[in-house]
Amino acid sequence: MEVAVVAIGTELLLGQIVDSNSARIGQMLAANGFSSHLQLKVGDNHERIVAALELALRDADAVITSGGLGPTQDDITREAIAEFARRPLREDAEVRVVIEELFAQRGRPMSANNYRQALVPDGATIIAQRKGTAPGLIVPVGEKVIFALPGVPYELDDMLAHEVLAELHARRKDATVIRSRVLRTWGLGESRLAELMAPRFEELEGSNVTIAFLASGIEGVKVRFTVNTTSEEEAAILLDREEAQARGLLGDAIFGVDDDTLESVVAQLALTQGISIAVAESLTGGMVASQLVRVPGASRWFRGGVVSYATAVKEELLGVKTAAVVSEEAACSMAEGVARLLGSELGVATTGVAGPEMMEGQAVGTVWIGMSLRGHSSARRVQLLGDRERIRTYATATALDLVRLTLSGSARGFELAETDVRR
Known part of the structure; x- marks a missing residue:
């Protein structure tokens, strides 16, 4: 069964809001065995919404729309669907009562324009609004069907999971x-x-x-x-x-x-091998530590970090003695220093040039990643491309990957010790 997706809202075209709804719908369709070969985005324009529905339903058995079911003047999805399906709009008395009760329960005054949400195409089935004020719609178009869902993600998710997927399963003719x-x-x-x-x-x-x-x-x-x-x-x-x-x-x-991340893999390796980790960061400014603490239970293996951005901090706190802070020696000293300072088996360090200008004669994107495991230290130079933020972000991921490779015993990791690391 082929299902197309149409996301409605000018804000999506302007990039003011990322269209996460289409991604969510696509994931849910695939997980339930439904094919989806077309996803469209269209602005709040009546004629264009009608044209998008015509295009989407031409080769699909069903269309799921998101957005445009609210109470304001730019919420015109129901009107466009009604025109496309050749079904006049009517006010649903039960939906009207539900909307009034929702506002009463919340102790909020209700504007008259909220009654627009009670307008439904004739012959449509209502999807109850358990999470918001706008009901969803199931609108037959011959043997095909349009599902109109709100644009608010948690409202859409609820209707998709409880109503739309069940209706699609009831209509399907295969068992893919x-x-x-x-x-x-x-x-x-x-x-x-x-x-x-x-x-x-x-x-x-x-x-x-x-x-x-x-x-x-x-x-x-x-x-x-x-x-x-x-x-x-x-x-x-x-x-x-x-x-x-x-x-x-x-x-x-x-x-x-699937859902593995570099930091979750590093966490598992550290736990398995009984290794605690500390980080010293210059150009990444705490980004490595931030990624590591995203893992639940990080306190079991992550000791902490030092953002040693100033040269004086590198020297006084971490014991860096070289004048060249963008260097192999500095990276090794930072890793050794933070491991010693925080009492960890493994110290990881990042230093380099994020830009926008050269530093110490080193090109923008020059990054040194240091690692010290139980006193065995080494550093590696990598050259990254992009603007300042991209360099910092990719330096963070590269540092985590080098920890992963080292602890897993890969030849592409650091050669830090004769034993204890590769098991």
Whole structure:
């Protein structure tokens, strides 16, 4: 069953609000075995909404819209759907009463324009508004259907989970299972990943398995496998097979699966090996520590951090003796100093040039990452591209990845000790 999505609101086109609703709908559709090949965004314009509905429903069995069901003048989704479906609007007395009761319960005065939310296309089914004042709508269009949902995310999620998916399941004629698995990578660009995966692409051509790459900033590049089959068991077998194939091709560039993050993987390695971590940060200014404490229970393995931005702090607090703070020696000294200061087995340090100007004769984007594990220290230089914020962000992720590689015993990590690290 093919389901299209139409997100409505001029604010989406202007970039004032990110269209998270379409992503959420797409995730829920895929998780329930429904295909979705088209997502549209359209502004608050009656004619354009009608045209978007016509385009979306041309090849789909159903359309889910989000937004434009509120009480204000720019909330015109119900009017556009009514015109497209050739169904006149009428006021639903029960919806009107519910809206009045909602305002009374909240002790808030109700403006007359809120009664617009009680207008529904003739023959439509109401989706009860448990979370907000605007009801959702199920509007038949011949053998097809339009679901109109509010734009407020928690209102949309409630109606999607409780009403829309059940109606879609009741209308479907197949038993397709669509499942995906995402492998999370760091250190290789999208084009390089595609090159390494090219043999598998060719082998899967024409099959029920697809591969896609999603560049996701500090989250790395995601490699997503999607299978379309008839059972949960077969889907799991296919996804396991593809993950094994990808690991053979990509190696330790893969740091996790689905919801794994660099920081959650580092946390698990630290816990497993009984290693506590402390960080000393210059150019990243606390970003590494911030990422690490996003992991619940971080206090079990994360000792803390020092933002040693000023040279004097590097010298007085961490014991850095070199005049060149953008250097291998400085990175090692910072890592050693913070491990000693905070009593951790592993010290991690970042120093470098975030820009906008060169520093100590070093180009913008020059980053040194230092690591000290039980007195064994080393540092690595990386050259990053982009503006100041991008350099700082990517330096943070690169530092976490180097910790991950080191603790997992990868040859691409640091050679810090003869024993204790690689198990």
